[in-house]
Amino acid sequence: MQWWVWLILVVVVLAVLIGGFMAVQARRRAGGVIINDASDTAGRPDGGPR
Amino acid sequence: MSTLLRASELAKLPVVTFAGEVVGQIKDIVYAAGGGQVNAFTLAGRGLFAGPLRTAVAWSSVVGLGPDALVIEDERDVVPDADVLSAAGTSAGGGGGDVLRSRVLTDQGTALGTVSDVIIGIAGSGSQADVIGYEIEPAETLGRGRQRLLIPLPDTLAASAENLIVPASASQYLTDDLARFGAAVDSFRAQLIAPITGGSQ
Numbered sequence: 001m002q003w004w005v006w007l008i009l010v011v012v013v014l015a016v017l018i019g020g021f022m023a024v025q026a027r028r029r030a031g032g033v034i035i036n037d038a039s040d041t042a043g044r045p046d047g048g049p050r
Numbered sequence: 051m052s053t054l055l056r057a058s059e060l061a062k063l064p065v066v067t068f069a070g071e072v073v074g075q076i077k078d079i080v081y082a083a084g085g086g087q088v089n090a091f092t093l094a095g096r097g098l099f100a101g102p103l104r105t106a107v108a109w110s111s112v113v114g115l116g117p118d119a120l121v122i123e124d125e126r127d128v129v130p131d132a133d134v135l136s137a138a139g140t141s142a143g144g145g146g147g148d149v150l151r152s153r154v155l156t157d158q159g160t161a162l163g164t165v166s167d168v169i170i171g172i173a174g175s176g177s178q179a180d181v182i183g184y185e186i187e188p189a190e191t192l193g194r195g196r197q198r199l200l201i202p203l204p205d206t207l208a209a210s211a212e213n214l215i216v217p218a219s220a221s222q223y224l225t226d227d228l229a230r231f232g233a234a235v236d237s238f239r240a241q242l243i244a245p246i247t248g249g250s251q
Contacts, residue, residue: 021099028101029094031061031077032148033168033181036089036135 054232056185057168059117065093065107065128066119072096073128074103076120078148079168080134081181084206088170088179090134091120106131109179115172149214154186154201156218163188165214166198169231182235184214192221199224202235204242217242 063076074093081088091112093103111127112120122128154162163186171182183202188194202223203216223238225231 025099025101029062029075029077031057031079031092031094032150033057034078034080034092034135034147035083035149036080036147037083 052171052173052232054169054171054182054228056228057170060091060115060120060170064096064119065091066121067124067127068113068121069124071125073122073125074105077102079170080106086181086203086205088181092131092135093128104131105129106134108134115176115179149184152212152214154184154214154216156221157215158218160191160218160221161189162186162192162201162216162221163199169200169228171232171235183231188224192224194224197226199226200228200231200234202231202238205239 057079060076060079064072065074065076066072075096076091077094078092079088080090080092088109090106090108092106095101095103105128107120107122107127108129111122113123114121149165149168152165154165156162165184166187167185168181169183169185170179172179181203183200185198185200187196188199201216201220203220219241220238223234225234
């Protein structure tokens, strides 16, 4: 194969790898809303205002 | 008077010290299973290649929380996330405590929908923040179309990662207007207290 074909292949593979890594990291950075069972489980049994 | 906002508005806010240094961005909002009080925020790095930082900021360390940043005094307020998360199945990596996309059920077993966001009320003094409601994608059985609705929560929560249980009467206070949601929460909680008050006299 011509040298430029290899160059294009390498560039495409690198772009896919970098894009995939960025997508995974963006997903790992994405937030949530987590219930923490350990804290304040006593709550307010009467359901009254704070 | 409290300020109401969606949890999604807090996600990705930069966390800044008094010295102006950005120590990360908000990843998760951590709240107490019992009282709904916001305890902490876990952090992620900033930038295209950054991931979670495994660190957190406790609510007690928050000096200011505005539309553009969360402000803390200095880097010493950033602690390992294990310090603020329980060992009982809650992890910053999404170990099962995330309520987003959880199903909301009434205590009579009727599915109301799935959680798309969480409504947080911040006290006027900024001393406390509480989860006071969920934004849900309504179940078809509700017959309310596909528009997202806000549902108020009682002062005590019943919640696991998969199912969030609310009193059946909460479905009478569904609204799609965040501006009126505070009043809906107050009315809902007042009618929960009324039978208790009436029965004790």
